[in-house]
Amino acid sequence: MPEGLRERTRRAVRAELADVAIDLFARQGFEETTVDEIARAAGLTKRSFFRYFPTKEDAVFDSIDVTGENVVAALGARPAEEDPWTSLQHVLRHWQEEIHASERTLATHRLIEATPALGGRLHQRRTEWRRRVSDALHDRPGAGLDAFTADLLTNAATAVLDAVSAEWLRSGGTADRVTLLERGFSLARVRLGD
């Protein structure tokens, strides 16, 4: 059984729900839109909305968020003797390449930028995978990084990521995210053995 009907339906409903949510948020604002409203518009009840998303905020990040596993796995695939900062750059670059900058992506980022609660929740989600990445760097084969340096590396990487998003948003979605990422990673550098 490669793909049950049930899971397919579930994913479809989930996508539909996220779709409707972002649409409403973009039109009338995040705080001004109730969960009940979203659910009704998608033909469900409020209770069922929370069976698909843990919070109202999470309906927004579905399409644009990274998972810690992805980054850790990709990081493990890099050569062990490579400079950690360079490894991070390559991993995140590869991730950015996969994002196709649609109109919806732009609207989503605008929404996050304009809504403090969403910014907070995004940070909260990232904290999770930052911990994983930091741990992965910490006990990496080869040069043993102390916890402080590992944290510094991951924090700095997300700092670049945020600056890239902000600039991309400022450009109205026309700027090339990969190019910005490269610029960011070379302007800000975390060099070891200094």
Next chain:
Amino acid sequence: MPEGLRERTRRAVRAELADVAIDLFARQGFEETTVDEIARAAGLTKRSFFRYFPTKEDAVFDSIDVTGENVVAALGARPAEEDPWTSLQHVLRHWQEEIHASERTLATHRLIEATPALGGRLHQRRTEWRRRVSDALHDRPGAGLDAFTADLLTNAATAVLDAVSAEWLRSGGTADRVTLLERGFSLARVRLGD
């Protein structure tokens, strides 16, 4: 009238409220403590709690948070031709020196570390002053920084700050924050004109 009785009382109540709150949070957890509980313990009603703090979270940051004005002002006092990264280092270093690492400070940081909602809210607050700092760097006399670089600088500075807090927490409050800050700022560098 240098200091009215009214304002003095108000500040005292506010401090008392924050005190009680942190105490309860540390003992039984943030989510497990209701606002009503805090207010009652301080001899007030829930309604009055919200006349002193906009949210439940904000009762925690009262003593440990920076304001954007402080940083911007201190930044303006640095020599105009100084490297921005170095300026940030000095300003934040000065701020860290003023923090005396009491038991309460430690408890507060532990609490934030253990509570996702608090981490999110702190980030939200910092976003506010990051914008100000970034703007201040943007139209600084002398070298005109583009918005992207200015963002990168401020984001990277908070990245260092967060790594310092995490390490200090890991050490159980024994590590010297200023030393850590220096190490962080020299390990991670944002260099311009490259």
Next chain:
DNA sequence: CCAAAGCTGTCACTCGGTGTCAGAATAGAC
């Protein structure tokens, strides 16, 4: 002493989020 301004408790309300339950739909075994 008197009026304006500020602070307080009380009440009522909205909204995000959760626990529970009973019924409908579905998956897989026969």
Next chain:
DNA sequence: GTCTATTCTGACACCGAGTGACAGCTTTGG
């Protein structure tokens, strides 16, 4: 095709964070 265990759903009740409105008390300044 049928039966049973699992899953999904709406309905209902509930909690806690936050807000608006109002009435009464205290402080401030003249």
